Amino acid sequence: MSRIGKKPVELPSGVTASVSGQVVEVKGPKGVQTFTATDDVSITVEDSAVKVAPRGKSKRARQQWGMSRTVVANLVHGVQNTFKKELEIHGVGYRAAVQGKTLKLNLGYSHDVDFAIPEGISIVCAKPTEVVIEGHDKQQVGEVAAKIRDWRRPEPYKGKGIRYKGEFIFRKEGKKK
Structure with missing residues (x-):
């Protein structure tokens, strides 16, 4: 199991996230950023947090799980700071x-x-x-x-x-x- 992927990405106040299909859009005080995830992971927004989960047990799905979570965390940080x-x-x-x-x-x-x-x-x-x-x-x-x-x-x-x-x-x- 991915230790990084398991942790949800908390959304601070002033930052919102929306998911449509595999596209994650994060809005904040400094702008808007988007990320298109692969089909190997599913992304959901729950209780002011973004959760990433693998869609299978394949090696590629587990690799994309941690990477996708980290990219979403960087988007959240980027719309708030530089x-x-x-x-x-x-x-x-x-x-x-x-x-x-x-x-x-x-x-x-x-x-x-x-x-x-x-x-x-x-x-x-x-x-x-x-x-x-x-x-x-x-x-x-x-x-x-x-x-x-x-x-x-x-x-x-x-x-x-x-x-x-x-x-x-x-x-x-x-x-x-």
Whole structure:
């Protein structure tokens, strides 16, 4: 049995959820978000809580059970608060700046990298070496952070590159004579 899936998702005051077929719609003070679940799970709203249950004993149904419950919990959190990812830029001359709806990155290439900020995401650069990504959709925030990080992943010898705040980079020893 899924320990995560068994727990119902509590709906705080100001947040409502409705289910039509396999589509869950969550409304809150920050907006509306939807999720379409697979046919392997059934979703119901009872007593200001959303309950997810598997429709069979198959392995796929049990996998979708916990995953669907977690996605619904993220929707409930997202319509009430924002999700946030913080990136740090390490390296001589590496920096970032927001200009309008574009994130400009200087990462040691012969050209600047222009990253178009998607709808629903806000990016703030308080310092040239720090990037804060915020949004109401957890999946989208994580995806944007991963795309920015992919432009220059941290390397193991000097640790230069873009990393998540608090991420540990295993350092290697260089060549010896």
